[in-house]
Amino acid sequence: MTPRNAKVEGPVWTRKDLLGIEGLAREEIELILDTAPQFVAVSQRESRIKKVPLLQGRLVVNWFHEPSTRTRTSFELAAKRLSADTLSMAAGSSTSESKGETLHDTLANIEAMHTDIIVIRHKCAGAPHMLAGRHKSHIINAGDGRHEHPTQALLDAFTMREHIRRLRQDPAATLDGVNVTLVGDIEHSRVARSNIHCLRALGAKVTLCGPRTLIPMDVARLGVRITHDLRDALEGADVVYALRIQLERQGAGLFPSLREYIRLFRIDSASLAHAPADALVMHPGPINRDVELSTEVADGARSVILEQVSNGVAIRMAVMHLLANSGR
Amino acid sequence: MTPRNAKVEGPVWTRKDLLGIEGLAREEIELILDTAPQFVAVSQRESRIKKVPLLQGRLVVNWFHEPSTRTRTSFELAAKRLSADTLSMAAGSSTSESKGETLHDTLANIEAMHTDIIVIRHKCAGAPHMLAGRHKSHIINAGDGRHEHPTQALLDAFTMREHIRRLRQDPAATLDGVNVTLVGDIEHSRVARSNIHCLRALGAKVTLCGPRTLIPMDVARLGVRITHDLRDALEGADVVYALRIQLERQGAGLFPSLREYIRLFRIDSASLAHAPADALVMHPGPINRDVELSTEVADGARSVILEQVSNGVAIRMAVMHLLANSGR
């Protein structure tokens, strides 16, 4: 069964927006993952076909209210490889928002010019949802506060699945029963939140590991295992996923000293010795080298960090294609 | 008579630039308005044809020296829908101007790379005119100080005419004798100035209404009626056009208190009761909600504010097409 067949025979995409992973059915997540491989091929440097005309003449607007290089670039490239036109709306001093306009009014105005997809990143959790309910454009959440970052979780799951399939030499292998350990600041991480929802929906077993102050109390109800012992967390892990430490949080009292964090939770050759020899190492970037992840591990043979980035373009192509070309 | 026929039989465009409405002949303004409908069709979200190749391979440069989301975006989309290449030149710290280069030298340099159309917004009245006289590219004024904002007036007139035609069920109706009331800060508004010139040229009757300090003494010579009584201004109005109040002017002594402004000049359900039941409500955006315009009116059935935005792309396509593809 090829991914293309999967699309024809399997479920079809029926949602207007991609706002988060929470609430998506397993079939929906798998539909996105199964749509991506054709776009991985288009995105290769060696590929002769550099673009596909699936969004020809459509308009994709990147509307980022927080700094971003890789995510903004990834969406922009995804749109361009689908032959869409793209538009970047800077948020901040050079925009109408500096004149006191609301998000709704700014979007209503942009939409009046006939946009198709709005990719939004915003510091307020729920901002994309609030907009999606009132506007016709397809909204893609590119990160909302500490809430969700759904395309990151999808590209992560896709990367894990590809490697599991290769490792097991089984092209239909799923993430059922795969052990994934997330290490670090779970509390403030929208990447962690989306990954937990995504991995649980796909049948993976999720372990969270980090300082007590950085793991929210109520996260256990999501069906994850929690431990504060890195050695315990890494035993039996198929995937070790290091989260980014936001260094500016150190002063806030929630955070142990950096030296202590490194001693207890850094993924490096020493700590990684407790994981199986073929465990993958992942990170959402940008890395604080030698803080949450040692340089030798980040650049080592087990690391698939740059593959995550490559797959990100393909996953975002898949999402945009499904949103814009579904029945809706 | 279709708009296309109008172009063939009627006047042809002979100007190199669009610097302002003042001085344009009625025939020139109508040529632009008659060129726009074909581009309204292209700009629909539902349209199968998303682009026309009228500016294929041409280069349109957006050169904005003041903050703008909607105008800059509207010009950029207009250019892209005409298949032009676009280039944004940020003004400010990351540019040659921060190295002390003059506007003329910067433009001469950009033009040496073979630009076709330069869209410029500048805080100094007359900056586009100064440049137009010395450079080969077609210059479009996207707002110069308090002076003019010609494409805004054109899209406003187009929106009014479309509605008058629909209302009267007469596809050839003009703005002759139509009553348009502009309310607010006339003094500091380039939108008001361009609209007065445009509406007068098209035969409309223009009433200005606002605090005495915000209506310039000499504006009466433009053939407009002035009143400081909103009720008087709205009686018989076919179009009620609320201008944006620039809140930062409050401290300057010219401006009444905000409470007083709202009490005397706000367009809301209460004040609008004095206008005819089918009067249109317009605003150039961005709106200060519940200052110059109440939210219920802004979002109400009489408001055509988002249609103004949609028509803006088509009008700008018409202007660019006429400038670049005329005999010159």
Added chain:
Amino acid sequence: MTPRNAKVEGPVWTRKDLLGIEGLAREEIELILDTAPQFVAVSQRESRIKKVPLLQGRLVVNWFHEPSTRTRTSFELAAKRLSADTLSMAAGSSTSESKGETLHDTLANIEAMHTDIIVIRHKCAGAPHMLAGRHKSHIINAGDGRHEHPTQALLDAFTMREHIRRLRQDPAATLDGVNVTLVGDIEHSRVARSNIHCLRALGAKVTLCGPRTLIPMDVARLGVRITHDLRDALEGADVVYALRIQLERQGAGLFPSLREYIRLFRIDSASLAHAPADALVMHPGPINRDVELSTEVADGARSVILEQVSNGVAIRMAVMHLLANSGR
């Protein structure tokens, strides 16, 4: 022998990157110069062919860490006229670098999305070289500190050669024996450094002229003549190349007073009287009018400053084409 034949019969391009002029063979420089004329034709405002498909579907990333209008724009246009997709990565507050990521990690991430050419400007000399050694994309140095600005030197040499050929009515004339005088702040100029290497490789005779504090001691070993007397420098010059004075250096003690600089080193009608009547005047821009160059000379008949800008796009098209479509 046409330039096209030169490409077929002559040397082929074998380098992955263009990092500087130093170390390039004369044949390599001439290959670039001989590749440019076809792109000069495409870049004309009157040309019917506005684009060539040589980089269709390829991705060119502009990554500028210092302010630039003309160079960034020139590279962007060059890429677009080759039908490449372009992406601008702003450096600074809105990027991952503000989160502490290294240049290497940022580039590795961008490259994981399959870029073809990276155009980089950076305040640190050697930054492009450091990146080129570790990344697959073709790197073009668009200016690194005081070190090199190779495409500027190539467009300068191309402009000189075109004029010498026209003047001598010899379409195969070279720069052998042509006298080029560079005037001004040699010490801090990457433009001067690249020009010296380029002109020497092409057989020109180079004279440097400026205040003692602004000419580095060791530059004589590059085979140039040094003088501090402008009259002496201009006698017999075929080309007079004024460098930009960075006015902010005045306070640093290295610099004479502005009045003194102007008196001794400004290129104006009076000083230019010492040069041959057909000497060309050049400047890399942006000009400090009436400081290093008088307005009448900058805008006069001998000035080819805007031709330098026009040729810049063609030279950059040539460089991108050679890098991306060579055997490598």
